[in-house]
Amino acid sequence: MGNAEPGDGAGTVISGRGLAARRGGLLVLDDLTFDLAGGQVTGLLGPSGCGKTTLMRVLVGVQEVTAGTVTVLGLPAGHPRLRARVGYATQAPAVYTDLTLGENLRYFGTVLGLRGRRLTDAIAETVTRLDLGGLDRRLVRTFSGGQLARAGLAVALLGRPDLLILDEPTVGLDPVLRRDLWSLFHGLAAGGASLLVSSHVMDEAARCDNLLFMREGRFLAEAPPAEILQRTGAPDLESAFLTLAVSAPPVPPVPQEVER
Amino acid sequence: MNGEARVSREFSPVLAGATARRVLAQLRHDPRTIAMMVAVPAVLMILLRYVVSNSLVLNRVAPEYVGVFPFVIMFIVAAITTQRERATGTLERLMAMPLGKLDLLAGYGIAFGLMACVQVALVLVVSLTWLGITVPGSAVPMAVVAVLDAVLGMACGLFASAFARTEFQAVQFMPAFVLPQALLCGLVVSRDHMTPVLRWLSDVLPLSYAVDAMQRITASASWTSALGADVAVILAFTAAALAGGALTLRRRTP
Numbered sequence: 001m002g003n004a005e006p007g008d009g010a011g012t013v014i015s016g017r018g019l020a021a022r023r024g025g026l027l028v029l030d031d032l033t034f035d036l037a038g039g040q041v042t043g044l045l046g047p048s049g050c051g052k053t054t055l056m057r058v059l060v061g062v063q064e065v066t067a068g069t070v071t072v073l074g075l076p077a078g079h080p081r082l083r084a085r086v087g088y089a090t091q092a093p094a095v096y097t098d099l100t101l102g103e104n105l106r107y108f109g110t111v112l113g114l115r116g117r118r119l120t121d122a123i124a125e126t127v128t129r130l131d132l133g134g135l136d137r138r139l140v141r142t143f144s145g146g147q148l149a150r151a152g153l154a155v156a157l158l159g160r161p162d163l164l165i166l167d168e169p170t171v172g173l174d175p176v177l178r179r180d181l182w183s184l185f186h187g188l189a190a191g192g193a194s195l196l197v198s199s200h201v202m203d204e205a206a207r208c209d210n211l212l213f214m215r216e217g218r219f220l221a222e223a224p225p226a227e228i229l230q231r232t233g234a235p236d237l238e239s240a241f242l243t244l245a246v247s248a249p250p251v252p253p254v255p256q257e258v259e260r
Numbered sequence: 261m262n263g264e265a266r267v268s269r270e271f272s273p274v275l276a277g278a279t280a281r282r283v284l285a286q287l288r289h290d291p292r293t294i295a296m297m298v299a300v301p302a303v304l305m306i307l308l309r310y311v312v313s314n315s316l317v318l319n320r321v322a323p324e325y326v327g328v329f330p331f332v333i334m335f336i337v338a339a340i341t342t343q344r345e346r347a348t349g350t351l352e353r354l355m356a357m358p359l360g361k362l363d364l365l366a367g368y369g370i371a372f373g374l375m376a377c378v379q380v381a382l383v384l385v386v387s388l389t390w391l392g393i394t395v396p397g398s399a400v401p402m403a404v405v406a407v408l409d410a411v412l413g414m415a416c417g418l419f420a421s422a423f424a425r426t427e428f429q430a431v432q433f434m435p436a437f438v439l440p441q442a443l444l445c446g447l448v449v450s451r452d453h454m455t456p457v458l459r460w461l462s463d464v465l466p467l468s469y470a471v472d473a474m475q476r477i478t479a480s481a482s483w484t485s486a487l488g489a490d491v492a493v494i495l496a497f498t499a500a501a502l503a504g505g506a507l508t509l510r511r512r513t514p
Contacts, residue, residue: 022514060356064514078512083358094349098286110278111359139289155353 013038013163013194014059018068021054028054030217031068036196036210038163041185043208044198045241051217052198053091056165059196060088073163084112087161091168093152097141101132101151104140105158112159126154129184146177153181157188164188164195171199182207202238213241220244271362279359279367280374283341287375297337297375301329301383309391322393323402323474324447330379330410331470332442336434338372338417343430346421355511364509365502368418369411376410397481405477408494409470415501416466422508441467446475466497 014036021029028051036042044052057063058070061078070077073085095104105126109119127133130150135143140151153169166185170178182204185195189209197208205211206225213220213228221228221244225237234240287294308325312318345351354364384403387393395402420437424430442448444458445467454462462468473490480487 024514057352062352062356062512064512080358083356086356088353088356090349090352092349094353096282096286096350097348098289099282100289103282103285107278107282108353108357111275111354111357113358115274 011037011039014070014072014196016068016070019055019058019065019070020067021051021058021063022066023054023063027066028217029058032217032219033068034212034219034222036194036212038194039189039192040209041189041195041197041207042210042212043205044196044212044214045202045205046200046214046220048200050214052200052214053167055214056088056167056196056198059165060086084159085162087156087159087164089152089156089164089166089169091171093148095140095148095151095155097148098139100137100139101127101143101154102136104151105154108155109158114159122158122160126157129157130154131180146173149173150177160193162193164193164197166195166197168198168200170197170204171201178204202236202241205237205241211237213244215245215248218248220248271360271366275359275363276366276370279364280370283368283371284374286341287371293337294375297333298379298382300333301326301379302386304329305383305387305391309393315392318391319394320478321447322387322391323395323478324471326380326383326387326402326406327409327470327474328442328445328447328467329383330376330406331413331467332434332438333379334372334376334410334413335417335420335438336431337375338368338414339421339424339430339433340417340427342368342418342421343424343427347427351509355509361506361509361511365418365505369414369502372414373407373411376407376414379410380406395478401477401483401487402474405470405473405491405494408491408498409467412466412470412494412498412501415498415505418505419501419508422505438467441465444468445471447471466494466501469493469497 012035014034016032016034019029019032020027032055044055046052054063058065059072059077061082065077072079072082075082096107099107102123105123106119109122114122127136130153132147132150132154135147140148143151149169153166156164156166170181173181185197189195199205208225210222210224211228212222220241221231223231228237228240228244232240232243234243287297305322305325308322309318312321380403384399384406388395388399416437417433420433421430424433444454444462444465445451446462451459451462451468451472469490473487473494476484476487476490
């Protein structure tokens with residue numbers, strides 16, 4: 001992995017070179033070099049605390065980078081022109097719970113540059129996609145857990161972004177909703193969008209076109225699920241992850257300076 | 261390079277307006293908060309009227325309180341609202357979207373500024389009619405200064421919220437930031453009778469100029485240059501607090 005140059009091949013949507021980032025004084029991303037192909041659902045899998053959220057924050061440009069470069073859709077991550085093209089959903093659904101769903105979508109849609117007819121159409125399409133019909137006038141704080149998660153995703157989808165960065169969008173949801181969301185993700189990818197979806201639940205790995213296995217701020221593997229299974233000879237992806245984690249070179253101790 | 265700077269510094273009146281509407285919609289869904297924002301200063305004035313029964317004393321001190329109450333209430337409401345925006349992740353989401361920091365701050369300014377106008381209108385109507393408080397000349401300078409004080413309180417609250425990691429801390433900024441100012445602004449003891457150190461402290465705190473301006477309004481029927489200077493200081497503190505707020509609203513955080 002990581003021999004291609006940034007922007008190599010029309011299909012690369014994200015590339016990182018020697019990326020490092022600290023969060024709260026600790027080194028969370030450690031010298032990552034990677035290229036992600038577009039038009040796919042890429043799963044970012046790894047245990048809780050391995051750096052998935054920090055990597056996603058880097059990609060949307062809200063995380064300070066300590067070293068290295070990241071290119072997203074041909075521009076430096078966080079570039080102002082990317083802000084309407086990259087959809088981002090944080091782990092906790094970041095919507096205004098003291099507003100109705102309609103008020104949330106209209107506000108975020110306006111911020112994304114949608115006006116008038118285009119705004120109405122985008123909201124109608126997103127509401128249908130996420131099966132949120134009939135909830136328009138309800139306060140978000142009265143929503144069930146599943147409805148709240150879908151409301152958070154709706155905001156990320158609203159601007160029909162070219163790239164979607166979704167932080168654990170399916171964790172803790174019921175099996176039916178999870179299945180529906182994964183089919184939605186693949187539908188979006190079929191429509192030309194690229195998705196990076198994180199999870200710490202290994203049984204979701206099989207649903208991805210491509211996988212990034214992450215542990216302690218480093219990548220263990222970057223390949224499609226079938227290839228990882230073949231390479232490790234493991235019966236399932238969870239065992240494959242464990243095999244890779246055991247065989248990975250030990251992570252050198254990081255001098256953990258406290259910066260604050 | 262230049263393109264990036266231009267895009268990120270662009271101010272959009274549409275987005276500021278949309279943000280103001282959003283903040284007002286949040287308030288609308290919380291009628292109890294609106295009721296308290298609008299009614300509490302007026303109720304406190306009624307209470308003051310009965311605490312200070314001497315009408316000569318009341319005419320002198322009431323305008324000072326008209327300047328202080330909206331400041332205090334706007335401070336706390338703005339500090340909590342902004343802290344909540346940080347804590348729930350909506351601020352991070354907005355910072356990853358094409359929204360300028362100035363759009364966000366202006367949106368807050370417009371929404372809370374409108375609330376301040378309603379708040380001050382009610383407190384003045386109650387004070388000048390029902391409570392029979394009189395001011396020399398027109399009530400307009402008093403209204404203007406009271407609204408500016410409320411906007412100053414909002415700006416200080418926005419700035420202070422950057423230093424609160426939790427909503428609990430934001431609430432405690434009320435006694436920590438506001439009560440010392442209330443003690444030093446000339447409301448309790450005249451600023452002229454303070455020891456040099458206290459007087460110096462009083463001179464660098466914004467609320468002192470709010471009370472000072474109100475004292476000048478009760479002393480003279482016309483708009484004096486001293487009053488103009490106080491208003492200029494209030495505006496300067498507001499601008500400084502908003503600029504500080506913009507600096508603390510960082511797109512990228514460590």
